[in-house]
Amino acid sequence: MLGTAAPPLVRADAPPELIAVVSELLAKDPHARPADAATVAQRLDTLRRQAVPPEEPAAPSTVDASGAPPAFDDFARATPPPSPTAPLPHGKPILVFGPKAPSWRTGRKALLSAAAGVVALLAAAGAVLLVSQPDELADPTPPAQTATAGPAPSPTPAGRLELADPTDRGDVVELSWRSSEPMDFAVVVAAEGERAKVLFVQRNTSHRVPVDPVRRYCFRIQGTDGTHVVESEAKPIRGARCVT
Incomplete structure (x- = not known):
C-alpha cells in the first residue's frame, strides 16, 4: 500500500515501454494499476520479443545457370569461411545480479527479468x-494435487x-x-x-x-x-x- 505517489522513474538504459509498465505497478491509485498479473506478464512478454534482434538471413549461394562447377583458377583469392555465429540465448534468469555494468541491450533484458520477478510475486500473492x-x-x-503414475520428483529447496x-x-x-x-x-x-x-x-x-x-x-x-x-x-x- 503506497502512502504517497511514487517518484517518476528516470532510466536512460531502459525503454520507455518498460518504464511505463513499472510506473503503473507503483501507481498510488489502485485503479491506475494494471488489471491483473496476466496483463502485466503479456506486456512484458511483448517487450521481451521486441528486445531480441531478428536473425539475418543467410546470403544466397551463387550457382552457374548451366549447373556446371566453376572453372579452376589457381590465381583466385581464397575466400575465408564465415565466422560461426554464436546462437542467441533462449532464456535468461528472472533476476540478474553482479557488479559488471550491462550494455543497453543487456540492461534492458535485465530490467525485463526483474520486472518478471515482480510479476511472479504478484501472481503468487494475488489470492x-x-x-x-x-x-x-x-x-x-494449496491447490489439490492430481495423482500421477510413478514417483514424484523431489522438490528443490528454495x-x-x-x-x-x-x-x-x-x-x-x-x-x-x-x-x-x-x-x-x-x-x-x-x-x-x-x-x-x-x-x-x-x-x-x-x-x-x-x-x-x-x-x-x-x-x-x-x-x-x-x-x-x-x-x-x-x-x-x-x-x-x-x-x-
Whole structure:
C-alpha cells in the first residue's frame, strides 16, 4: 500500500515501454494499476520479443545457370569461411545480479527479468489473505494435487523465510523478517473487509506498513530467488485470525 505517489522513474538504459509498465505497478491509485498479473506478464512478454534482434538471413549461394562447377583458377583469392555465429540465448534468469555494468541491450533484458520477478510475486500473492468473515482473515489454500503414475520428483529447496511478530504502533505496523538465502521480497497485507495488497520491497528485510488504527490485519512475507517462490507463516494483529 503506497502512502504517497511514487517518484517518476528516470532510466536512460531502459525503454520507455518498460518504464511505463513499472510506473503503473507503483501507481498510488489502485485503479491506475494494471488489471491483473496476466496483463502485466503479456506486456512484458511483448517487450521481451521486441528486445531480441531478428536473425539475418543467410546470403544466397551463387550457382552457374548451366549447373556446371566453376572453372579452376589457381590465381583466385581464397575466400575465408564465415565466422560461426554464436546462437542467441533462449532464456535468461528472472533476476540478474553482479557488479559488471550491462550494455543497453543487456540492461534492458535485465530490467525485463526483474520486472518478471515482480510479476511472479504478484501472481503468487494475488489470492492470499482474503477476508472471509468479520473475525477471520483467510490464508491461501494449496491447490489439490492430481495423482500421477510413478514417483514424484523431489522438490528443490528454495530456502526458509521467517516473519517476526509484528509491532503495532497504532497507525503503523513494523515488520521484520529473515531468510536463509538472498531473495527479493513482497509484503502481503490483508485488512479486515478488504482484498489483500502486495507491496514489493526488493531485498529489504523490514518494512513499516501504514494501517487503520481500529482494523484487524494479517501479514505474510513472500520471497523469490529468481526461480522459486517461498513464503512465511501469516502473522496477525489485534486478535485477527489468519485461516487457511
